[in-house]
Amino acid sequence: MSNTTMPCLFLGHGSPMNLVLENSFTEALEALCKELPTPKAILVISAHWYTNQTAVSISSGIAYETLYDFYGFPPTLYEMSYPSPSNNTLSKRIATLLDAPLVERGLDHGAWMPLHFLFPKASIPIIQLSLNKNLPLSLHVKIGEQLQVLRDEGIMIIGSGNITHNLGMVDFYNINAPAVQWAQNVDDFVHQAFTCNDVESLVRIEERCPDFKTAHPSIDHYLPLLYIAGTRKKEDELKILTPFFQNASLSMRGFMLS
Incomplete structure (x- = not known):
C-alpha cells in the first residue's frame, strides 16, 4: 500500500438507487476506481452521520456492519453489503487527533454506497467521522485542516x-430531467468558490x-464539502468529478484534490 500523499475527494452520492442503476454517475465512479491509488485506510465524512457531536467510528468486530439507513427501495439493495475491515488503532489515533469520542457504529449508505464503486473489494479499512450539527460552518473547515x-x-x-x-423538490420519475434554476445557481456558486479555493464564500454561503x-x-449534505476544503494543500491539483445533475435538483458534482 502507498505511503505517498493521498488524494481527498468530495462526492455527491444521490439516491441509493444508484447502487443498482447503470448511468453516467456510476460509470464515472467505476472509471475513477481505476485511477485512484490504494490507501492504507479511508476516512469518510458522510452526510448520514449527523449528530450532536464530532465522533469517530469504531467496531467491536473485524468488519463493519453495513447499515441500510434508507427505506422503501427494492429488496436487491438490502441484499448488498460492504464488509470493510475495521482499524480500531487508527480510529483511536483520529479520535486523539480531534479530541473526539469513539462510537461503535456501522457504515451508513453515504459511506458504503460510493465505496461500492470506488473500492469494490471492500478490503480497505474504513472509518467514519460524524458531523456535529451544532458547529458553525467555519469549524467544520477547521476540523478538515x-x-x-x-x-x-x-x-x-x-x-x-x-x-x-432538497428531497421535496426531486423529480423521482426522471433521473435525466434538466436541472432546475435554483439548483443550477447553487451548483455554479459552489463550483466557482471551491475551484478558486474561496473558503470564505463556502463558509458564508447562506448570505x-x-x-x-x-x-x-x-x-x-453540504457540510462534508467543508471538511474537504479544509484538507486542501497549496500544491494540490483540482479535478472536477461528475459535473451533472440527477432528478432535476440533485447536483452530483464532486471534486478531487491530489
Missing part, C-alpha cells in the same frame, strides 16, 4: 453528500448565495 496530516500517512479522506439536496436555503432545507 486538522485531518490534513492524515493524507501524508496514506489515508484517503472522502466527504460524501450533495451540493444540492452570499440566495438559493442556498432552497437547496438545503437541512445542511447535512
Whole structure:
C-alpha cells in the first residue's frame, strides 16, 4: 500500500438507487476506481452521520456492519453489503487527533454506497467521522485542516453528500430531467468558490448565495464539502468529478484534490 500523499475527494452520492442503476454517475465512479491509488485506510465524512457531536467510528468486530439507513427501495439493495475491515488503532489515533469520542457504529449508505464503486473489494479499512450539527460552518473547515496530516500517512479522506439536496423538490420519475434554476445557481456558486479555493464564500454561503436555503432545507449534505476544503494543500491539483445533475435538483458534482 502507498505511503505517498493521498488524494481527498468530495462526492455527491444521490439516491441509493444508484447502487443498482447503470448511468453516467456510476460509470464515472467505476472509471475513477481505476485511477485512484490504494490507501492504507479511508476516512469518510458522510452526510448520514449527523449528530450532536464530532465522533469517530469504531467496531467491536473485524468488519463493519453495513447499515441500510434508507427505506422503501427494492429488496436487491438490502441484499448488498460492504464488509470493510475495521482499524480500531487508527480510529483511536483520529479520535486523539480531534479530541473526539469513539462510537461503535456501522457504515451508513453515504459511506458504503460510493465505496461500492470506488473500492469494490471492500478490503480497505474504513472509518467514519460524524458531523456535529451544532458547529458553525467555519469549524467544520477547521476540523478538515486538522485531518490534513492524515493524507501524508496514506489515508484517503472522502466527504460524501450533495451540493444540492432538497428531497421535496426531486423529480423521482426522471433521473435525466434538466436541472432546475435554483439548483443550477447553487451548483455554479459552489463550483466557482471551491475551484478558486474561496473558503470564505463556502463558509458564508447562506448570505452570499440566495438559493442556498432552497437547496438545503437541512445542511447535512453540504457540510462534508467543508471538511474537504479544509484538507486542501497549496500544491494540490483540482479535478472536477461528475459535473451533472440527477432528478432535476440533485447536483452530483464532486471534486478531487491530489
